[in-house]
Amino acid sequence: xxxxxxxxxxxxxxxxxxxxxxxxxxxxxxxxxxxxxxxxxxxxxxxxxxxxxxxxxxxxxxxxxxxxxxxxxxxxxxxxxxxxxxxxxxxxxxxxxxxxxxxxxxxxxxxxxxxx
Amino acid sequence: xxxxxxxxxxxxxxxxxxxxxxxxxxxxxxxxxxxxxxxxxxxxxxxxxxxxxxxxxxxxxxxxxxxxxxxxxxxxxxxxxxxxxxxxxxxxxxxxxxxxxxxxxxxxxxxxx
Numbered sequence: 001x002x003x004x005x006x007x008x009x010x011x012x013x014x015x016x017x018x019x020x021x022x023x024x025x026x027x028x029x030x031x032x033x034x035x036x037x038x039x040x041x042x043x044x045x046x047x048x049x050x051x052x053x054x055x056x057x058x059x060x061x062x063x064x065x066x067x068x069x070x071x072x073x074x075x076x077x078x079x080x081x082x083x084x085x086x087x088x089x090x091x092x093x094x095x096x097x098x099x100x101x102x103x104x105x106x107x108x109x110x111x112x113x114x115x116x
Numbered sequence: 117x118x119x120x121x122x123x124x125x126x127x128x129x130x131x132x133x134x135x136x137x138x139x140x141x142x143x144x145x146x147x148x149x150x151x152x153x154x155x156x157x158x159x160x161x162x163x164x165x166x167x168x169x170x171x172x173x174x175x176x177x178x179x180x181x182x183x184x185x186x187x188x189x190x191x192x193x194x195x196x197x198x199x200x201x202x203x204x205x206x207x208x209x210x211x212x213x214x215x216x217x218x219x220x221x222x223x224x225x226x227x228x229x
Contacts, residue, residue: 004159031215042205042219043160050215058216090159096215104150105217107159 004108006091012114013081021076021111023091031094032074036087081115088112118143122206122220137191137223139206147210149189154203196227
């Protein structure tokens with residue numbers, strides 16, 4: 001298993017440009033998440049998905065969009081990049097069942113994004 | 117809402133020293149507690165977890181005990197190695213929302229030979 005994969009690893013954007021961060025998992029996990037990590041601030045949840053076709057906002061969703069057309073893929077879209085979106089972005093996935101609860105989240109290696 | 121407060125870093129230790137990183141939490145209900153580790157340039161990996169009061173999680177010589185009475189989950193290791201240098205995150209899942217993780221800000225540990 002590759003686990004959680006993310007592309008690209010690094011990207012520099014100009015203000016106002018758009019891009020999509022890719023995330024895929026091959027563990028058949030039903031839940032997927034996008035976080036951003038800013039220095040000294042821990043991780044903040046941007047969006048999450050509880051299954052294909054279902055997404056919801058996390059703590060810091062403004063400026064981002066997501067879709068989940070398949071169980072495996074969960075891309076994150078930045079429409080009009082702003083310097084405040086300079087950060088490291090992590091995708092994660094987990095298996096959740098109502099009976100057993102949430103199993104651990106597995107994280108991808110991250111995408112380092114700079115907006116100038 | 118749920119929150120996690122962990123010890124401010126950075127922490128610098130010599131090899132074979134003892135480590136404690138404090139973590140306290142606020143949550144409704146009965147959360148699960150986690151320590152994640154992030155090595156330089158990598159994503160987060162689960163280090164250990166505990167799902168109910170008085171449980172002790174352990175892995176790679178690290179331990180943490182779920183203390184409901186003090187709402188704490190402190191990370192400890194008796195003898196650190198240079199390879200333990202990383203950022204450590206305390207996190208909780210549960211309470212008001214049992215599938216989201218709430219993270220502390222992270223503690224950078226540097227171990228010198």
